Amino acid sequence: xxxxxxxxxxxxxxxxxxxxxxxxxxxxxxxxxxxxxxxxxxxxxxxxxxxxxxxxxxxxxxxxxxxxxxxxxxxxxxxxxxxxxxxxxxxxxxxxxxxxxxxxxxxxxxx
Amino acid sequence: xxxxxxxxxxxxxxxxxxxxxxxxxxxxxxxxxxxxxxxxxxxxxxxxxxxxxxxxxxxxxxxxxxxxxxxxxxxxxxxxxxxxxxxxxxxxxxxxxxxxxxxxxxxxxxxxx
Numbered sequence: 001x002x003x004x005x006x007x008x009x010x011x012x013x014x015x016x017x018x019x020x021x022x023x024x025x026x027x028x029x030x031x032x033x034x035x036x037x038x039x040x041x042x043x044x045x046x047x048x049x050x051x052x053x054x055x056x057x058x059x060x061x062x063x064x065x066x067x068x069x070x071x072x073x074x075x076x077x078x079x080x081x082x083x084x085x086x087x088x089x090x091x092x093x094x095x096x097x098x099x100x101x102x103x104x105x106x107x108x109x110x111x
Numbered sequence: 112x113x114x115x116x117x118x119x120x121x122x123x124x125x126x127x128x129x130x131x132x133x134x135x136x137x138x139x140x141x142x143x144x145x146x147x148x149x150x151x152x153x154x155x156x157x158x159x160x161x162x163x164x165x166x167x168x169x170x171x172x173x174x175x176x177x178x179x180x181x182x183x184x185x186x187x188x189x190x191x192x193x194x195x196x197x198x199x200x201x202x203x204x205x206x207x208x209x210x211x212x213x214x215x216x217x218x219x220x221x222x223x224x
Binding site for chain 1: 154159217
């Protein structure tokens with residue numbers, strides 16, 4: 001069936017280092033959404049990408065949608081403690097427009 | 112602006128008992144969703160609703176029942192709770208379907224003993 005794979009599962013970084021999470025779909029997506037979930041919290045929408053090759057920036061966060069619309073990435077420059085949490089990608093299913101979620105990448109700042 | 116609320120926030124129950132989790136949104140969003148979140152599985156869709164009186168199964172519907180008599184409410188019932196249903200449950204709403212962001216409630220942490 002249709003799947004959205006997200007890697008890595010965890011990433012440990014020193015504060016100030018960069019962080020990247022990758023999302024790969026088994027099928028072409030009409031759009032992809034990114035969410036952030038802080039520890040103990042609920043997912044919060046960050047952004048939606050729709051166009052092939054689209055790049056969007058939110059301060060230190062850069063989101064990309066692949067040319068084939070099957071993959072996406074989120075890059076955080078110079079991580080801060082406020083970036084801690086789990087980042088999820090989600091894309092709509094072909095058959096009924098439900099969102100399929102990646103398993104998430106947990107960003108951990110090393111003490 | 113209350114947004115989307117869930118109750119209870121925490122619940123402990125026993126195997127075999129019926130449990131209802133409540134979800135209420137104040138935005139008049141058409142679409143509502145129930146997810147469960149377990150370690151290593153991300154978010155899995157249980158049921159969703161496109162409007163009042165319209166519901167459909169998601170990825171993991173077995174053992175759950177939903178109803179939506181009013182646009183703003185979308186309760187989730189576990190008819191006979193099992194230990195495998197121990198999880199964090201999130202309700203979400205959206206103005207549209209796949210092109211609209213989903214707004215999540217704070218979640219209900221359910222433990223089935």
